[in-house]
Amino acid sequence: MVNLVQTKRLQKYRMALLRFKKMGLKKTFSHSLSEETSVSAVLIRKDFSQCGIRGKRRGGYDIDLLLGELKKIFGHEKEQNIIIVGLGNIGSALVKYEDYRQSNMNMVAAFDIDPAKRTRRYPVPVYSLENLREVIDTFDVSVAILAVPEFSAQETSRYLVENGIRGILNFAPVLLKVPDHVLVNNVNVMIELERLMYHIGVIQD
Amino acid sequence: MVNLVQTKRLQKYRMALLRFKKMGLKKTFSHSLSEETSVSAVLIRKDFSQCGIRGKRRGGYDIDLLLGELKKIFGHEKEQNIIIVGLGNIGSALVKYEDYRQSNMNMVAAFDIDPAKRTRRYPVPVYSLENLREVIDTFDVSVAILAVPEFSAQETSRYLVENGIRGILNFAPVLLKVPDHVLVNNVNVMIELERLMYHIGVIQD
DNA sequence: AATAAAATGTGAAAACTGTAACAATAAAAT
DNA sequence: ATTTTATTGTTACAGTTTTCACATTTTATT
Ligand SMILES: NC(=O)c1ccc[n+]([C@@H]2O[C@H](COP(=O)([O-])OP(=O)(O)OC[C@H]3O[C@@H](n4cnc5c(N)ncnc54)[C@H](O)[C@@H]3O)[C@@H](O)[C@H]2O)c1
Ligand SMILES: NC(=O)c1ccc[n+]([C@@H]2O[C@H](COP(=O)([O-])OP(=O)(O)OC[C@H]3O[C@@H](n4cnc5c(N)ncnc54)[C@H](O)[C@@H]3O)[C@@H](O)[C@H]2O)c1
Secondary structure, eight states: OOOHHHHHHHHHHHHHHHHHHHTTOOEEOHHHHHHHHTOOHHHHHHHHHHTTOOOBTTTBEEHHHHHHHHHHHHTTTSOEEEEEEOOSHHHHHHHTOOOGGGGTEEEEEEEOSOGGGOSSSSSSOEEOGGGHHHHHHHHTOOEEEEOSOHHHHHHHHHHHHHTTOOEEEEOSSSOOOOOTTOEEEEOOHHHHHHHHHHHHTOOOO | OOOHHHHHHHHHHHHHHHHHHHTTOOEEOHHHHHHHHOOOHHHHHHHHHHTTOOOBTTTBEEHHHHHHHHHHHHTTTSOEEEEEEOOSHHHHHHHHOOOGGGGTEEEEEEEOSOGGGOSSSSSSOEEOGGGHHHHHHHHTOOEEEEOOOHHHHHHHHHHHHHTTOOEEEEOSSSOOOOOTTOEEEEOOHHHHHHHHHHHHTOOOO
């Protein structure tokens, strides 16, 4: 229905709308959203139009209605269970993150090969990878956060996919090889920093 | 010289090339890179061509030469100092991250309003924000990682910019308003997860 | 030496994405 | 009631990005 670039913009609009709502606003205009998101007003209207979202001429868009439609599009209506693999520095921050609920996601379990990590100090139970299939089946998990060291990321992702995972949010700085039906989103801090530096022109050739 | 979409692809190529190099390879072909990065072979050749990188017809590209050119483009040649603001869950993971050196970046200091964080338990000194200007000037810092709570992110970013920061890697789930000369890259875990779910079609409307 | 094969490099075409112009409509002002 | 104003929604256009087709070069084979 909507493609990747549109999806990204819709998510931006959603963030802006949530902010407007928090400020007590009831309606908004393509302009206001444009200022907030740096997307042109026309394009915003086009995106909404294409998603079947209608505003009122001269009256703007109803914020609750917009958020409702976006909720439908992004499927926040059904709760989605997720898991995390690797409870090191970054993994243990992510397992404690509290915003999952806001998007109707539910962190149900964590996995680590290190038995020392399998304690009750975390907000979810921590298992050995042997229990992966069981957890995935029990909680109908499709998406996993991967936060294991670089050298084991490929192997671990293979194992995740083998056991039914179809979406991976990968924090390891490697391009994972996965089958076609699996989607990987990479979060790569170094790459973001490098691009930042490149574009602010810190670089004097 | 290269635009945003190209920059992203060049970074992908670089990751693949580093991997090839680690595997002991000396040269590579647009095909091989294509398989590794999921970018079409023609586009890869075009990108290289546009960056003035030449291969040998039938002989492919020299990996070291490619990496050298990319290094020039991304300016890994000059060391860049960076700082981090906010040492909570995610901030303290990031301050311990060890890959900065690999891209010739140097984490020189951390900042937190909580005095309890200002201990020697971290790999860099932790200061109050009062010391920001001093650190920025001393170490010629242009880029900061922002890992403070959502509600203080906008205000903190304003303060960073006021003191000379021109690039922000923002982990808070807000669209920061910054002057034109400042660039923000957002890392938003929830948004990545949502898009993952949307695209794997977990969502049954 | 001649031919075949495997790669790069590139101009033209196609596909995709965003912008501009403006008609349609609703609200506000007169 | 009429006119003005502000805003959406859409069609045509412009710009950007990617792919296609194929010429060119180098290496390998016969
Ligand atoms: N620390 C950061 O700020 C940061 C930032 C961005 C990306 N990353 C990346 O995230 C990954 C993890 O980084 P980290 O700093 O948390 O590392 P870490 O070494 O602190 O943690 C890795 C964890 O994964 C576990 N583990 C190792 N192999 C495993 C396996 N096969 N299955 C399950 N668990 C396994 C280890 O026991 C450990 O708990 C790395 O790839 C790193 O490059 C880290
Ligand atoms: N925890 C995660 O895994 C995670 C993941 C993605 C994004 N985030 C985002 O990162 C940010 C930090 O998350 P967290 O979980 O680390 O929160 P946290 O509450 O654990 O840490 C926030 C830290 O910032 C400090 N701080 C607060 N205001 C400050 C200010 N004005 N200047 C300097 N320091 C200040 C606090 O003292 C604290 O140490 C949040 O915006 C969160 O949404 C967190």
